Amino acid sequence: MEITTQFVPAEGSGAKDVVLVLRGRFGNNSASEVESALKEAMGNCRSLTFDFGGVDYISSAGLRVLLMAKKSLGAGVEVAVVNANEVVKEIFDISGFSKILQVR
Amino acid sequence: MRTIFRKKLLIIVGVAAFIVSWLSLDLVDRNCRLHVSKLFNEACKDTLRALATSDKRAYDSRSTMMHKVLTSLETVTEVVNYFPGIEHNYLALERLRSSLGISRIDILDPARQRVVLSTDPNLQGKPINCDLPAPLSQNDPDFNSFISSMGSYHPVDYVLDRHQRELLLFYNPLRQPDRLLRLAFNAQNFRMTYDVATHELVTSSLSLGETGGVDVIQGNGVIVNSVDKECIGANILEVYSDFQNHQEAKGLLLRVNRRGTPSYCSYYPTQYGYSLICYMSASEVYATRRTVLQVMLIGYFLLFVAIFFSTSYLVKVVVLNGLERINASLAKIEAGDLEVKVEEDSCPEFCALSQGINSTVQALKSLMESQLAHDAEQMALARTIQLSCLPKFFPTYPEVRELDLYARTTPAQEVGGDFYDYFRISDNLYCVMIADVSEHGIPAALLMMTAKTALHDAVLSGDTLEHCIESVNSFLCENNSTCMFVTAFVATLNIATGEFRFVNAGHCRPMLKRAQGQWESVAVQPGMVLGGIDNLNYQSEGWILKPGDQVFLYTDGVSEASDPQGQMFGVARLQAILNRPSCAHYDGGSLINLVQDELENFTQGDFQDDVTMVALEYFSSLHADKFLQVSAQPEELDKILDFVNATLERAQLEPKRLQELRAAVDTAVDDIFTNIVSYATTGSNRQVQVTVRAEISLYPHQLILHFIDNGHPYDPTAATLPDIDCPFQDRPCGGLGIYLVKKLTDHMTYRYTEGRNILCLVKNLE
Numbered sequence: 001m002e003i004t005t006q007f008v009p010a011e012g013s014g015a016k017d018v019v020l021v022l023r024g025r026f027g028n029n030s031a032s033e034v035e036s037a038l039k040e041a042m043g044n045c046r047s048l049t050f051d052f053g054g055v056d057y058i059s060s061a062g063l064r065v066l067l068m069a070k071k072s073l074g075a076g077v078e079v080a081v082v083n084a085n086e087v088v089k090e091i092f093d094i095s096g097f098s099k100i101l102q103v104r
Numbered sequence: 105m106r107t108i109f110r111k112k113l114l115i116i117v118g119v120a121a122f123i124v125s126w127l128s129l130d131l132v133d134r135n136c137r138l139h140v141s142k143l144f145n146e147a148c149k150d151t152l153r154a155l156a157t158s159d160k161r162a163y164d165s166r167s168t169m170m171h172k173v174l175t176s177l178e179t180v181t182e183v184v185n186y187f188p189g190i191e192h193n194y195l196a197l198e199r200l201r202s203s204l205g206i207s208r209i210d211i212l213d214p215a216r217q218r219v220v221l222s223t224d225p226n227l228q229g230k231p232i233n234c235d236l237p238a239p240l241s242q243n244d245p246d247f248n249s250f251i252s253s254m255g256s257y258h259p260v261d262y263v264l265d266r267h268q269r270e271l272l273l274f275y276n277p278l279r280q281p282d283r284l285l286r287l288a289f290n291a292q293n294f295r296m297t298y299d300v301a302t303h304e305l306v307t308s309s310l311s312l313g314e315t316g317g318v319d320v321i322q323g324n325g326v327i328v329n330s331v332d333k334e335c336i337g338a339n340i341l342e343v344y345s346d347f348q349n350h351q352e353a354k355g356l357l358l359r360v361n362r363r364g365t366p367s368y369c370s371y372y373p374t375q376y377g378y379s380l381i382c383y384m385s386a387s388e389v390y391a392t393r394r395t396v397l398q399v400m401l402i403g404y405f406l407l408f409v410a411i412f413f414s415t416s417y418l419v420k421v422v423v424l425n426g427l428e429r430i431n432a433s434l435a436k437i438e439a440g441d442l443e444v445k446v447e448e449d450s451c452p453e454f455c456a457l458s459q460g461i462n463s464t465v466q467a468l469k470s471l472m473e474s475q476l477a478h479d480a481e482q483m484a485l486a487r488t489i490q491l492s493c494l495p496k497f498f499p500t501y502p503e504v505r506e507l508d509l510y511a512r513t514t515p516a517q518e519v520g521g522d523f524y525d526y527f528r529i530s531d532n533l534y535c536v537m538i539a540d541v542s543e544h545g546i547p548a549a550l551l552m553m554t555a556k557t558a559l560h561d562a563v564l565s566g567d568t569l570e571h572c573i574e575s576v577n578s579f580l581c582e583n584n585s586t587c588m589f590v591t592a593f594v595a596t597l598n599i600a601t602g603e604f605r606f607v608n609a610g611h612c613r614p615m616l617k618r619a620q621g622q623w624e625s626v627a628v629q630p631g632m633v634l635g636g637i638d639n640l641n642y643q644s645e646g647w648i649l650k651p652g653d654q655v656f657l658y659t660d661g662v663s664e665a666s667d668p669q670g671q672m673f674g675v676a677r678l679q680a681i682l683n684r685p686s687c688a689h690y691d692g693g694s695l696i697n698l699v700q701d702e703l704e705n706f707t708q709g710d711f712q713d714d715v716t717m718v719a720l721e722y723f724s725s726l727h728a729d730k731f732l733q734v735s736a737q738p739e740e741l742d743k744i745l746d747f748v749n750a751t752l753e754r755a756q757l758e759p760k761r762l763q764e765l766r767a768a769v770d771t772a773v774d775d776i777f778t779n780i781v782s783y784a785t786t787g788s789n790r791q792v793q794v795t796v797r798a799e800i801s802l803y804p805h806q807l808i809l810h811f812i813d814n815g816h817p818y819d820p821t822a823a824t825l826p827d828i829d830c831p832f833q834d835r836p837c838g839g840l841g842i843y844l845v846k847k848l849t850d851h852m853t854y855r856y857t858e859g860r861n862i863l864c865l866v867k868n869l870e
Contacts (some may be wrong), residue, residue, distance in 0.1 A: 025770065026742065027745075027770070027771075028330075028741060028777075029739065029742070029780040056769040056770060057768075059775050059844070060839075060840035060843075060844055061778060078526035079528050085763070087764050087767030087771070087848075090768075091771060094828075094843075094844070095843070096829055100832040100835075
């Protein structure tokens with residue numbers, strides 16, 4: 001799985017907006033990669049956005065990573081998913097994650 | 105019922121009319137007698153009053169006459185005493201007579217017994233008694249006694265003079281010793297006065313109605329006065345026969361015979377020395393009865409006719425019509441329509457009856473429904489048991505690459521007599537059979553279980569196929585009192601050599617399709633049905649199947665299915681369907697599904713017989729493009745995903761649909777494989793192998809995935825589902841995998857057989 005992390009510094013606060021651009025299968029085998037990439041990127045994070053434009057599918061392991069990120073950032077930090085395909089959006093719906101994450 | 109009711113009503117009304125008439129008649133009679141009795145009482149009182157009045161008048165008139173007689177006697181005596189010379193003066197005497205209104209004045213010389221002077225000149229010098237004595241009236245005792253009573257004051261004679269006049273002669277002595285004065289009064293005048301004063305008055309009041317009257321009776325029992333003149337002077341007993349019996353019954357109404365006429369009378373004694381009898385003829389007493397009876401009987405007749413018809417009509421309207429309506433409803437209920445409600449509410453009794461019937465029917469209905477429900481439950485249970493003894497997962501041995509087998513049975517009723525079976529005999533040898541028990545329903549189902557068990561056991565014994573069939577035939581012939589039998593096609597397939605050996609025991613011909621060929625119905629050696637005749641020999645025959653060959657077996661429920669017009673489905677139609685170009689690449693399951701749908705269209709869902717089909721496909725061991733074998737390692741996931749995606753791509757789908765399906769299927773495969781890796785290998789050091797079988801089924805268009813592993817038994821379909829609605833802080837970081845698989849696929853089944861977990865996922869492609 002290809003993971004690209006982009007940082008956009010937020011003005012004046014020293015915090016940053018983090019964007020993770022993912023490509024490939026977000027399944028069991030790639031969950032740990034994303035998890036470790038997240039750990040590096042999440043310090044002093046004002047918002048977290050996953051770009052799912054290149055994601056083929058997301059399995060329950062992938063969902064687990066998103067849930068852990070949301071839990072560790074807390075309710076004050078927005079976690080968003082953008083550019084997800086229809087099936088992935090459906091998975092967010094049927095798993096209840098669309099209530100937790102901002103799926104756009 | 106109406107006739108019986110009318111008859112009985114007629115009898116009752118008739119009897120009532122008779123009794124009422126009889127009582128009324130009696131009442132009228134009593135009334136008549138009472139009326140007469142009152143009339144008699146009144147008549148008696150009137151008569152007593154009249155008698156009292158006449159008595160008084162008689163007394164008064166007697167006194168008046170006595171006074172006149174005495175006054176006249178005294179006057180004439182005075183005149184003659186003062187003027188003795190008058191005895192020579194006729195004129196003076198005559199003047200005196202006429203002035204006093206006396207009939208005659210005689211001056212007599214008693215010594216010489218001569219008349220000295222008389223106002224009747226002819227009596228001059230005649231003897232004193234020259235008048236003839238007159239007889240006293242026999243019919244007038246009162247007058248007689250009156251005459252007699254006059255003599256108590258003065259000597260009196262009652263005579264007839266020479267003019268035949270009745271005279272009363274009164275005598276009085278004069279002062280001259282040789283002279284006697286005699287005055288004569290006209291007796292007729294006396295009598296008239298007396299009669300007017302007494303008898304007529306009484307007689308007029310003695311009449312009662314037409315035939316009745318009052319008899320006045322003296323103490324000696326002689327009738328002295330009556331309207332009926334003929335009775336006067338007669339004895340009471342002569343007039344009233346049988347009267348003496350009732351003489352004491354004062355005032356009572358008595359039934360007597362009066363001078364031969366049936367009459368009623370009452371006897372009243374009085375204190376005046378005489379008695380009264382009031383009488384009236386019975387015919388007059390009852391004169392009103394006839395009229396009253398006529399009116400009454402006509403009235404009663406009309407009344408009772410009205411009662412009869414009105415009662416009859418009311419009973420019809422109120423009772424019989426209601427009963428008829430209830431009976432009509434009951435007839436419907438009796439005919440089996442328990443939905444019918446008896447709604448007869450014309451009166452409370454019928455309401456109660458209707459409610460009673462309705463609640464009874466309701467109770468019966470609910471009893472029947474509960475019984476039916478119980479029966480249905482039992483039948484459903486029987487169906488479950490029967491179906492559970494048939495292989496129900498297809499392909500039954502998904503990891504066997506050489507042989508795929510599909511089967512399907514549809515009982516015409518809850519349970520059926522058709523069955524199929526498929527099982528492994530040894531490593532390379534499999535048994536396939538299809539059979540049909542004659543009849544269907546419960547009896548067939550019972551024999552089916554026996555036959556299936558017997559065939560299964562016989563084939564597993566390892567004996568030759570024909571011997572197996574012979575022994576099962578003998579077994580089924582024992583005690584087969586119902587003469588039911590089984591047709592069967594029993595085959596074995598050696599997957600290594602492709603040898604397909606079979607015995608056909610009276611069953612439908614098999615259909616065979618060689619690879620690249622067409623379906624054909626193959627004539628095979630016909631054998632006798634099982635359970636028909638004991639000790640038969642059966643022969644087996646065989647084919648050698650090549651990779652890609654298919655066999656289709658069916659029961660006569662398929663070939664003999666009929667449409668609503670009675671046309672049979674037939675083997676030719678079956679063959680034509682199987683040979684459709686679109687079906688060229690159908691697997692066995694798709695063929696069976698297609699034929700089943702065609703059958704349902706043909707029969708419009710009305711299966712008269714059990715329908716069972718078995719489809720078998722033989723592959724070579726080289727035919728491996730739908731199998732992938734990996735070890736249960738996470739890094740093998742990508743291989744599986746690539747394999748499954750390659751299979752999906754062969755389904756010739758639109759790119760967009762393909763992409764969607766890939767995302768869903770890949771998610772499911774990822775999670776399933778992750779599960780197998782994590783759970784199936786828990787705590788075990790052995791190498792767990794996972795066989796993935798992926799294929800596209802064409803009818804219906806589906807992706808079918810099998811995951812077969814030899815890890816620990818683990819049933820993912822039994823996993824508890826996560827709560828997807830809880831807040832993210834509380835959500836556990838697992839448990840979503842199986843949930844996603846269930847949501848993203850259309851069907852998921854799991855079984856554990858022969859040491860392997862077999863999980864099947866089905867995803868519809870359309």
